[in-house]
Amino acid sequence: MTEVPISWFLALSAILFALGVAGFLFRRSIITVFMSIELMLNAVNLSFVTFSYQYKQVSGHLFTFFVMVVAAAEAAVGLAIILTVFKNRATLNIDDVDSMKN
Amino acid sequence: MDSFIVITLIKLAVIAAVLLTAVAYLQWVERKVIAHIQVRPGPYRVGPHGLLQPLADVVKLVTKEGLLPSYVNRPLYLFAPFIAVTMALLSIAVIPFGPTIHVAGYDTWMQLTDLNIGVLFVLAVSSMGVYGIALAGWASNNKYSLLGGLRSSAQMISYELPMALAIASPLLVSNTLSLRELVGSQAGSILSWNIIRGGQIFAFIIFIIAAFAETNRIPFDLPEAENELVAGFHTEYSSMAFASFFMAEYLNMVTVSAMATLLFLGGWEAPWPAQYGSSLVPSAIFAIAGLVALYHGANPPHKLDRYTFSAFGAVFLLIAGVFLLPMVQSWLLPLFWFLAKTGLILFAFMWIRGTLPRFRYDQLMGFAWKFLFPVAMLNLLVTSFVVAWIS
Amino acid sequence: MQLWLIPILPFAGFVINGLFGRRFSKGLVNVFGIGSVVLAFAWVLKTIAGLGDLNSAYTEHYFTWIQSGAFTINCDFSVDRLTEVMLLVVTGIGSLIHIYSIGYMAHEHGPNHGGYYRFFAYLNLFMFFMLVLVLAANYLVLFVGWEGVGLCSYLLIGFYFTKKFATDAGNKAFIVNRIGDFGFSLAMFYIVKAFGTLDFSQVFSRAAGIPEGTLTLIGLLLMVGAAGKSAQIPLYVWLPDAMAGPTPVSALIHAATMVTAGVYMTARSWPIYTHAPMAMEVIAVIGIATAFFAATIGLAQNDIKKVFAYSTVSQLGYMFVGVGVGAFSTGIYHLVTHAFFKALLFLGSGAVIHALSGEQDLRNMGGLRSKIPWTFWTMACAWVAISGVPFTAGFYSKDAILLAAYRHAPWMYWLGTVTAGITAFYVSRAMFMTFFGKYRGHEHHIHESPPVMMLPLTILGLLSLGGGFLFEVPKFLSSVFPPVEEFEDLTLMLTSVGFGLAGIGLAILMYVAKPAMAESLAANIKGLYTLVYNKYFVDEVYDATVVKPLVGGSRLVLWRGIDVGVIDRLANGIGYGARDIGGVLRLFQSGNIRSYAAWVVFGSVLLIVALGLAAGGGR
């Protein structure tokens, strides 16, 4: 059985996180931006679970669990907000939603 | 290690072959049952009593041209039926059909793989099943399909909640997440099944209702309500892609029926202990069936039946005899009980399809959120209090 | 024993009446307002019965309030015999006065029955704080009650807040009390510094080991606090003005209970004082000076409540004399009897005022004896008691104090005896001007007060007459305080009684037999009379020496100089600065979410770099 260095998992987590950031920065669709956030959360979850393995403690799993719960709640509210935005402005382009500017 | 892989591969092959055939014949059974409910003969032409009808259907579906409409989202359109059937097949992997058996010097379970979170696995996979339908509806780029997909995803995530809650109650009673241990905790007689001992009759009813909705069966088959949506999410599908959805639906029915059996009806446990003659029941049933068939063969309603009924009668009597052999009883009896219970529930699926009308969509959602969910919640609450009280 | 229930009951009354009383009928307000206090009284009785002999303090711990290293302050209540006496006085007399208030406040006009619910809510709140003060097992909890009663006193003095003089009087009481509280706070700080704790039992058990200088300082600072609360020279000026509040308030807060808190506190702190004789001497001197000084002012007052207010100041002086000469139990004894007769005098004067529909000036009264006889006879009980007529309540306690004072320093005895004579004279004067002679007022609908007011008067009357030998407070408290030598001297006793009777006799002569004599006397010693009539111009002196310079200085230095010159400039400068910085930062606020995200990432990168640098490159 070949084993995997623990830093590989963390590196994977870092890559996924960076990709999430990239999605947030470069995408214009609100929904995609939102999904990028979920991607970042997933990357962080992977780190938590990895740390849990490293320290042989279950706490990391619980953090992940709570992140999931919060993500679910966030998705419910966030998507409701997206629906409202779409209803009021008929756009999903994040650069069009900038009325805070003035 | 190697033997493990080999055994697993053999089991895989057996289960896949039996299951896929069973699904095809399930379709035949359903058509027959509904036909008899509606007082008509049903499939009759292909083979004796239409017994070869499924084969003919398969040949037809496979050889038909797979249409790919030009305006669909190709990758997803092709991907969706794949997801649907994969997810339906996946959950079978953790479902045990019987206890450990001893074959050719090896001990093995009548199950592909045992997870100690088997129930969670089934839940997870069934929740993934939504994607097949939702993506199919969306990728078809057709308003009927889209609406069907929307309805289906809304319906499935709505009914997943009461279903999960209904599953949680027997889990509390049995105190395990492993499907095998779940059955082990219900060993004995019908009195120790979760539906009786755990007082989970309400959970069972909720589970069955939610299962009907999860599998998009009548009376909850809104996603494919033909008078409103043509054929719902699979309007644009034909040939094998269409067959995939069809298979997925029947596989899901088998899965939920098996789950209901494992969770509530004691799995492969006999309704009463063997010393009171439960081991003779299969023989008796098959013997009676064989005698009836032979009688009908002697007095055939049709010319051809003289041979078919006689043949069936002989086969049934043979099976009845096999059940009496002590060397196979150890694994055949549990399998019989498991399949009998699952079959009963499957029969209920068909029976209800022949009897009930369809819900209206708002009634469907209202029923899920305003009635089923609170009741399931209450049931779980009461169960947990009782479990905490007793332990 | 659930000691917490005692203060919590009135507090519940306060909360209920305070929150919902606006919508209640008067009856319902009464149920909660008076019921809670009566229940508290009942609970006090049950507690005392349950605690039995109580030769050492019984303490209940509730929670740790402040914890800082080794220094801990608990929220504790504790009961010993001294506390029992105070509890009985506070809840007993408090209950009577609450009942009396039903009748007294019944005719208030204005919205919500003239703030009827507000009155009882404040009164209940006062009871709560007073009981906390009495039950406290350390200085800080006592201070909570101390400040709380001050607040309630302020609220109730200014109860008629539409009248300027009432709110002014409230402010005055509050501000003067602040000076005293400042002293008290300093005392607490020194106690913490010297003892490391504020807990009574620990402080008192360690008092012997502390240098006398520190104890003297603490004692004097505590005395400043007590002087503020108990209206002693030089901080007595607020009490006469406090009569602007409703009369039951004057009776409860400014005669029977709150103003005696200073005496209670000094008596409670006796282990500190016994090791600081200097401080005790100061207390005794201040006490006797206040007693005499306030009595002389009382001679020339024409407002019936003012007379009794100065009398209160004077009697509080007596109590301090008792404490100051080391006879702590006599001070508490006088506190109890004074609570009886002074509450009665105030309630009686309230009944008179009530009968005359608000008239307070003695010159507009007279001859009321026949019109409101029950009021007269009950007040007469208090009159003989305060005058020190033998075998009444005041006789026993005042006599005990004077005897103790004689043992300490004979001049104090003589001054006290003279004061007793003056006291007898001015109280008699007030009584005669009210009840004897012929009626000089204009109100013609003079009526006896309702039974609900007469009942407390009657009970207090009986207590004023018999309370002295019924409750032998010094004997009861003998286990609490250091023993005092038994000292009986019939001559001295007779002398002081004689002075008292002489005072009454003089008053009969001047106000009953020859009514003109008072006027001519006043005319003969016009200078002196004017001086006394204007209360020695103390208020004016304070105004000129303290208040004016303070206000002027504040205006010039604090307002013009510091406020405008420094603070405003600073505040405006910050504002301008923020605006300018904002002008730059505004460019970041593009409204574009993705730009924000980029800045967040930028910050994260900086943060990671900083963390890496801080951790020394990672390992």
Place this chain on the structure above:
Amino acid sequence: MDIVLFLIFGTIAVVAAINVVVQTHPISSAVSLIGVMGSLAVLYLLLGAEFIAAAQVIVYAGAVMVLFIFVIMLLNAGAEVKRGRSLVVQLLGAPLLIALLGLLAYFVERVFPQSVKVHFGGFTGGSAQAVGRALFTTYLLPFEVTSLLILIAILGAIVLGRKELD
């Protein structure tokens, strides 16, 4: 075996994540994201987090993403339009991203000892029982608070989503 599994599913995760970012159509991104989540679930199993793996599939893949797809279908969202721009992102975005990734990689490499290796079955404390025990003892308060959070989220979603009453 373990390393093979890691490589397979790690690659799937990275490729799918890249796909999330580069696809112009939200639904393609969503499907790719489901792929990321699924492969992460497998990696969780590898790390001994069986309950979390199941929860990952049930909650994330089975509920959250269904919601996403549902909304995409409901809004019939099309491919995104290249309109509007952010100067900051254009100038700073790529360098920042590279800096972030580089720093993370550097620290992961520096901080974490190579000696700790992951093999399947190396940690068995992630069973449903263990997680449940910790959840209902040590983490009871956060757990209850999250239930409150979810309640609030439900209310918020309902308020935001309901039709205007006019």
